[in-house]
Amino acid sequence: MSTKEYIQDHFPLLARIDSPADLKKLDIDQLPAVCAELRKFIVHELSENPGHFASSMGAVEIVVALHYVFNTPDDRLVWDVGHQAYAHKILTGRRDRFSSNRKMGGLSGFPNPGESEYDTFQAGHASNSISAALGMSIASELEANPDRRVVAVIGDASISGGLAFEGINNASIHKNNLLIVLNDNDMSIDRPVGALGEYMTKISTSKSYNDFRYKTYQFMRKHHIIGDSGKGIVLRFNNAMKSLLTGQQNIFEGLNIRYFGPFDGHDVKKLVKTFRDIKDMTGPKLIHLHTVKGKGYEPAEKDPTTWHAPGKFDEDTGERIKGSSSGKPLKFQDVFGKTLVELAQENEKIVAITAAMPSGTSVSMMQKVLPKRTFDVGISEGHAVTFAGGLAREGLQPIVAIYSAFLQRAYDSIINDVSIARLPVTFCIDRAGLVGEDGVTHHGLFDLAFMRAIPGMTVTAPMDEHTLRNLMYTAQKRNDGPFSIRYPRGTGKIVDWHNEVAEQPIGKGRKLHDGTKVAILSLGTIGTNVAEACQSLHEQGIDVAHYDMIYLKPIDVAILREVAQNFDKIITIEEGVVRGGLGSEVAEWMTQEGKQVQIVRMGVGDHFVDQGTVKQLHELCGLDAASIEKQVKQLLNMSEK
Numbered sequence: 156m157s158t159k160e161y162i163q164d165h166f167p168l169l170a171r172i173d174s175p176a177d178l179k180k181l182d183i184d185q186l187p188a189v190c191a192e193l194r195k196f197i198v199h200e201l202s203e204n205p206g207h208f209a210s211s212m213g214a215v216e217i218v219v220a221l222h223y224v225f226n227t228p229d230d231r232l233v234w235d236v237g238h239q240a241y242a243h244k245i246l247t248g249r250r251d252r253f254s255s256n257r258k259m260g261g262l263s264g265f266p267n268p269g270e271s272e273y274d275t276f277q278a279g280h281a282s283n284s285i286s287a288a289l290g291m292s293i294a295s296e297l298e299a300n301p302d303r304r305v306v307a308v309i310g311d312a313s314i315s316g317g318l319a320f321e322g323i324n325n326a327s328i329h330k331n332n333l334l335i336v337l338n339d340n341d342m343s344i345d346r347p348v349g350a351l352g353e354y355m356t357k358i359s360t361s362k363s364y365n366d367f368r369y370k371t372y373q374f375m376r377k378h379h380i381i382g383d384s385g386k387g388i389v390l391r392f393n394n395a396m397k398s399l400l401t402g403q404q405n406i407f408e409g410l411n412i413r414y415f416g417p418f419d420g421h422d423v424k425k426l427v428k429t430f431r432d433i434k435d436m437t438g439p440k441l442i443h444l445h446t447v448k449g450k451g452y453e454p455a456e457k458d459p460t461t462w463h464a465p466g467k468f469d470e471d472t473g474e475r476i477k478g479s480s481s482g483k484p485l486k487f488q489d490v491f492g493k494t495l496v497e498l499a500q501e502n503e504k505i506v507a508i509t510a511a512m513p514s515g516t517s518v519s520m521m522q523k524v525l526p527k528r529t530f531d532v533g534i535s536e537g538h539a540v541t542f543a544g545g546l547a548r549e550g551l552q553p554i555v556a557i558y559s560a561f562l563q564r565a566y567d568s569i570i571n572d573v574s575i576a577r578l579p580v581t582f583c584i585d586r587a588g589l590v591g592e593d594g595v596t597h598h599g600l601f602d603l604a605f606m607r608a609i610p611g612m613t614v615t616a617p618m619d620e621h622t623l624r625n626l627m628y629t630a631q632k633r634n635d636g637p638f639s640i641r642y643p644r645g646t647g648k649i650v651d652w653h654n655e656v657a658e659q660p661i662g663k664g665r666k667l668h669d670g671t672k673v674a675i676l677s678l679g680t681i682g683t684n685v686a687e688a689c690q691s692l693h694e695q696g697i698d699v700a701h702y703d704m705i706y707l708k709p710i711d712v713a714i715l716r717e718v719a720q721n722f723d724k725i726i727t728i729e730e731g732v733v734r735g736g737l738g739s740e741v742a743e744w745m746t747q748e749g750k751q752v753q754i755v756r757m758g759v760g761d762h763f764v765d766q767g768t769v770k771q772l773h774e775l776c777g778l779d780a781a782s783i784e785k786q787v788k789q790l791l792n793m794s795e796k
């Protein structure tokens with residue numbers, strides 16, 4: 156049975172919806188059935204093709220109501236992060252291709268303007284939707300398109316991010332008609348943290364009050380009692396009176412943002428009515444919706460953290476399908492987490508910090524054992540780094556664990572709040588390199604280059620689990636500046652990962668393979684591909700030297716001198732952008748020293764990389780063993796047989 160036939164047989168309403176225009180043809184009483192089919196479709200598809208499950212299940216009614224009421228794509232929907240946007244993709248012409256989601260050449264796992272006109276802004280990182288949507292709303296005013304409606308959809312965890320509040324602050328002072336939809340499920344990937352998260356679970360506003368205030372305002376405008384110039388004064392007065400009467404202050408109305416809710420985010424007919432009622436109101440407004448992450452699928456409702464991205468599962472039973480881990484290497488993040496606990500139990504000055512990803516980084520392991528010395532600061536990477544700087548200033552040794560792609564948002568803090576003062580903060584950079592199916596917004600390709608540029612920053616990348624542990628041990632033994640360690644998503648190669656930790660000499664690499672014709676200098680776990688290529692070449696009678704540099708900064712000058720003296724052909728390879736990383740460091744040193752050598756720099760070129768498996772992306776970017784082998788032969792002017 157073809158995909159189209161299967162959809163027609165099992166999803167009769169969805170089969171009729173090729174665009175939001177088709178959705179609008181349905182009667183409002185049919186929308187609950189549409190939502191039910193969407194959930195069933197998402198469960199079926201993701202059971203075999205894993206993706207972000209619980210968030211999309213929880214946002215189905217919001218998606219349906221928005222597309223039913225608003226005139227998309229002319230009206231703009233801006234998704235924050237995009238974890239919740241699968242129903243949006245299905246309703247906007249991508250239903251029959253959804254099985255290609257997160258696969259090479261298929262649909263992106265996140266909203267992507269290059270994929271569809273309905274995806275109005277790039278999504279993948281948190282807290283940017285309000286700023287982007289505000290820009291679109293103001294642009295509509297400037298371009299004399301006042302009928303265009305712009306909606307930002309943001310979660311309760313994302314709205315705690317600093318950028319979101321910068322957007323809200325500016326929305327309150329510039330003329331716009333922005334609508335912010337707050338999808339509040341009391342969950343991020345892990346539990347949301349901080350006072351704002353607690354506030355979101357308690358806030359309430361009287362529906363009758365909102366209805367009364369809106370009707371009163373419309374009456375006063377109609378009879379010219381009040382105009383736009385006096386609206387702000389009345390709004391502030393009303394907010395003050397409501398706070399006095401209810402005994403509760405509303406943070407959004409305190410910023411002159413009209414607030415509606417909270418409402419049941421799973422009552423699709425109520426949502427349609429509410430969106431219709433408020434969509435033509437002038438000025439910025441926020442509607443607060445309570446939803447359940449994983450709604451409609453009992454296992455996900457019970458354990459939304461695990462079901463954020465559960466992998467393959469049996470759609471009937473909810474049993475997750477996991478391969479046996481017996482006798483297999485651990486994930487790098489788990490080696491990090493276990494080593495973190497081990498070191499922290501020996502060194503009471505160690506504290507751990509993460510930004511809304513305790514389970515994703517395995518900081519959760521220390522959180523369970525030493526909760527008072529473990530800090531999850533929520534989606535606020537800049538704060539995480541500056542907070543670490545404050546801890547370090549008072550003599551503690553912070554270890555900050557953040558995904559490479561997310562650490563980019565904290566670059567200013569790394570420079571100004573840690574590096575200038577040479578504070579001993581250790582950055583453990585998870586998900587470095589090509590991360591696979593999450594795609595372009597999640598690859599960690601820039602950290603080697605941007606960390607290398609910072610004065611006083613030690614920059615390292617272990618090839619294996621033992622070296623990762625040794626580098627972590629080394630970092631907490633030093634007290635003379637920041638130290639960064641990057642490692643990839645996924646598992647390593649060593650089953651017996653628990654070596655006896657020892658200091659990794661600063662600025663010292665190691666030779667792994669002898670050779671005479673070509674020297675390959677690798678950094679990080681991509682060295683395993685080099686080792687595979689070296690073995691294949693050796694079997695063909697071609698021996699090349701392989702050096703695992705370990706340190707990018709300070710680089711092992713002794714190895715560089717040895718290589719320059721014995722080889723006239725050098726290959727550098729790294730799983731990051733080729734500009735600014737290992738290849739640049741080696742080329743700059745050789746030029747400075749006047750060495751006449753031929754250097755080929757292998758890495759990711761000057762382009763962004765879409766989704767695919769890590770193996771596919773290594774092949775695409777020319778970082779797999781076969782590509783390395785081919786490059787060696789080309790350097791030696793040898794034709795492949």
